[in-house]
Amino acid sequence: MTLNFEYETEIELKLDYEPLIRRVVERSLDTENCPYEVELNIILTDNTEIQAINKEYRGIDSPTDVLSFPMVDYETPADFSHLEEEADDYFNPETGELLLGDIIISVEKVMGQAKEYGHSEERELGFLTAHSMLHLFGYDHMEEEEKAVMEEKQREILDSLEITRD
Template identity: 65%
Template sequence: MTITIENEASKELPFDYKALIERVVMGCMDYEKCPYEAEVNVLLTNNEEIHKINKEYRGIDRPTDVLSFPMVDYDKPANFDPLENASEDYFNFETGELVLGDIIISVDKVYEQAESYGHSLERELGFLVAHSMLHLFGYDHMEEEEREQMEARQREILNGLSILR
């Protein structure tokens, strides 16, 4: 498993954020029963930078908390069966790992939302990583049913890792 974490944020996270990110990524991999070793890239940034990325890639002119850039096209969320026949499309040629995609998180939003929701920075960062990982597995929340399914999965993942509100 390759988890690359880059921190370009101006605010410091006063805990071992790398260990937390790795724990949540692995917890999501286990929860979704991903049968492959995988590659995930995580960038921690600030509101200004995520605003630019959000505007460029989504056409939304404001900062957001997290952006997900999945590399796998699933026929249904977390269905890994068809991927065996598409190894050249989704797997890193050198490592053999499934390239899930990229996660970008605003540390400014981690602080803002932790305070707003009345929970710890660790809980907020863990939630954003779990949320984004589910996007990398093909889940979405555009429809009410999808939103409910995604929220239930996030809750189960975080509860299973004892990352509580």
């Protein structure tokens, strides 16, 4: 597994974020039975930068907590069965790893939402990572049924890692 981390803000997150994100990514891959080693880009930034990205790609001119940019097209969420048919589109030719996509997280939102919801920054960062990973697997939360599935999967991932709201 290759995780490419970029920390693009002067705002300091006061926790060891790389091992935490790595654990959540690994558990997400296991939970969804991903049969491949993956390559993933994780960018930690601030509200100003994530707002600019949100405006450019989603047409929403406000900061958000996390953005997910999947590189894989799924017929149904986490259905990896067709990927090898289109290997040139989905796999790094040098490493053979599945190019899963990009996760962009606002450090400011991690800190603010942890305080707002009364839990740790570790829990908030873990939650946003799990949430984003599910988007990279093709899950969404636009409909109530989809939202319920995503919420249950997020809870399963975080609970199994003992990343709780306490």
